[in-house]
Amino acid sequence: MINRLNTLASLLNKRRRGYFVGWMGMMFPIMMMGQYEFDSLTKPNYVINNNWYHIDYDSVYINHTLITTKGFYKDGSDLTFQFTQDKMDNTIMVYKDYKTIQFFFHINQGYGFHIHSGIDEYPLQIADLNGDGLKDIKLIYSSLGNGLWFCKYYVLYFIQNEDGTFTLYSPANLLIFGFIEEKNFEIKRIEQERDFNKDGKFEFLQVDYTQLNDHAYWDFNVYEFSKDSAVNVSLKYGYPMLVPYNYEPTFNRTKVPFNKSDYLMNESIKPNHGTKVK
Numbered sequence: 001m002i003n004r005l006n007t008l009a010s011l012l013n014k015r016r017r018g019y020f021v022g023w024m025g026m027m028f029p030i031m032m033m034g035q036y037e038f039d040s041l042t043k044p045n046y047v048i049n050n051n052w053y054h055i056d057y058d059s060v061y062i063n064h065t066l067i068t069t070k071g072f073y074k075d076g077s078d079l080t081f082q083f084t085q086d087k088m089d090n091t092i093m094v095y096k097d098y099k100t101i102q103f104f105f106h107i108n109q110g111y112g113f114h115i116h117s118g119i120d121e122y123p124l125q126i127a128d129l130n131g132d133g134l135k136d137i138k139l140i141y142s143s144l145g146n147g148l149w150f151c152k153y154y155v156l157y158f159i160q161n162e163d164g165t166f167t168l169y170s171p172a173n174l175l176i177f178g179f180i181e182e183k184n185f186e187i188k189r190i191e192q193e194r195d196f197n198k199d200g201k202f203e204f205l206q207v208d209y210t211q212l213n214d215h216a217y218w219d220f221n222v223y224e225f226s227k228d229s230a231v232n233v234s235l236k237y238g239y240p241m242l243v244p245y246n247y248e249p250t251f252n253r254t255k256v257p258f259n260k261s262d263y264l265m266n267e268s269i270k271p272n273h274g275t276k277v278k
Helices: 002-015 147-151
Strands: 047-049 050-056 061-067 079-088 089-096 099-104 124-127 136-142 151-160 166-169 172-174 203-212 215-225 229-234 240-242
Touching: 047 147
Parallel strands: 172 203
Antiparallel strands: 047 124, 050 061, 061 079, 079 089, 089 099, 124 136, 136 151, 151 166, 151 172, 203 215, 215 229, 215 240
């Protein structure tokens, strides 16, 4: 009995350290794991690389963060990404076996490129996302904002090209907490890539916050990678899906009727092809 009381007291103490959503003055409770309807669909089997190396030059506010994936390419060559933040400007350099092959300039999202803050929380996730037999990369990082911005994070999809360079897609996501594990209270983000039509190519979900009939909802849209853009294919799969935004976590789409076309997000997300180095 005493052990049970101690466990309950510990749990209540941890609950008091919930996550505050500033503008609503709202405290999130412990969120038990739930299931969205897309959770049953196939998702990528990511290989994780979290071996970051960080260089910080405080005197001029320049940060360099590097990560190398051994044997990334089909020919056995290594891949290295260098993320550089200079005040509010962000640059990504791509190396194949330490030879520079590509730059991405002005990667500005939200309040800046905060891959440098808590870098251990943001591993490279490696899988073939578009079904062409080449490894692609997903990287997420948070906005470090308040209120609903606290739930917001950014996704960088690096889709590999035949020559070893990448095409970058950077949709902004406003994402609800997936759940908080009681054991260690680690925030779990939703993995939003799924194979909706079982063709071996993964679509991805972009999530935003919207309103309908004076109530708040999470608005889920579906995109697929194409040659020149990521195209909104929500209507093809019965989306957008609106999930009520309540004090307690909810996972089921609303039963309130609405016109899906009114809740479509961007028609397409244009890619960043970067600058290739010859």
